[in-house]
Amino acid sequence: MTTSEPSAIADELAGRLSPATIIRRDEPMARHTTLRVGGPADVYVEPATEEELGAILKFCGARGVKFFLLGRGSNLVVRDNGFRGVVICLAQPNFSRIEIDGLRIRAGAGAKQKAVAVEAKRNGLSGVEFLEGIPGSIGGALRMNAGAMGGETFNAVESVRVMDFGGDIRELQPSEMSVTYRCCATLKNHIALSAVFRCVAQPRTEIEQRMKAYSEKRWSSQPAAPSAGCMFKNPAGIPAGKLVEELGLKGTYVGGAMVSVEHGNFLVNGGMATAQDVLELIALLQAKAKAERGVELHTEVEVIGE
């Protein structure tokens, strides 16, 4: 047996890490994505501490084992044959703390975006209300520079604590990071451990009203069925959802995957969709947009796996 075999990788990791770190073999990724599709990860790990995360990264580096950092899987399509390598998820409590210090919030990468928005509101802190309805983690918000309702993550970020793939930790200022629309490229080769958000003090009732308005706006325009949020980046000149609607493609389906009738940029899982259904539907929309309007649609959602 070689160390590239999943059982050997899992056994070797178990031998190096404490029992508090969760290690599973053949973990179905459909359980870890909001779209509810995706085959198994060879090895799935939830490190208990930063030290153990560092040890996992060093192990993968030394053995040439591929790894993927999973947040809450709300911006992901995992292919049906799953992921050959190690999926690492910062879901344990050590990575999910939310601490308030005056006008600052330090949030772990594993914390839910909504939890940070709610904690800010509870403390009369404004600036991260837009995170309220985004179903991802803070790590995912940083990597994607997630945004909504006119706000985006890096507007409020003061610093980000990161680990490089060798296990070394640094605190970076946004000015030291490459940040663009829905992308923080620095986090393609670093792991976000936590971030400090700088807020402003405001009466709690005002923050609450704003969050309520955001929530109403979101739920009046977005489907409740499982999805990965907006599938495509907005091309120049027209929102992707509007383009899909104008092309008459709302309600189009492939197998169990369908273009939402509520929002043309959401592809939803009717319950039995496979990743292949989703990918074929994506390809169909891209082909129609290109053929009928000359527009290239690029996915905002990341596609991984075999």
Ligand SMILES: Cc1cc2nc3c(=O)[nH]c(=O)nc-3n(C[C@H](O)[C@H](O)[C@H](O)COP(=O)(O)OP(=O)(O)OC[C@H]3O[C@@H](n4cnc5c(N)ncnc54)[C@H](O)[C@@H]3O)c2cc1C
């Ligand atoms: C119903 C719905 C509504 C949505 N609405 C919005 C919206 O309004 N605005 C918006 O911007 N997005 C929206 N999204 C998309 C998605 O929620 C965001 O992109 C979110 O920030 C992804 O976070 P995640 O934890 O789920 O990341 P994942 O999907 O798990 O991962 C996304 C990327 O982030 C990387 N990543 C995750 N954690 C870390 C980390 N700690 N360090 C480095 N890289 C990391 C992953 O490797 C991957 O490349 C929506 C999705 C859904 C399902």
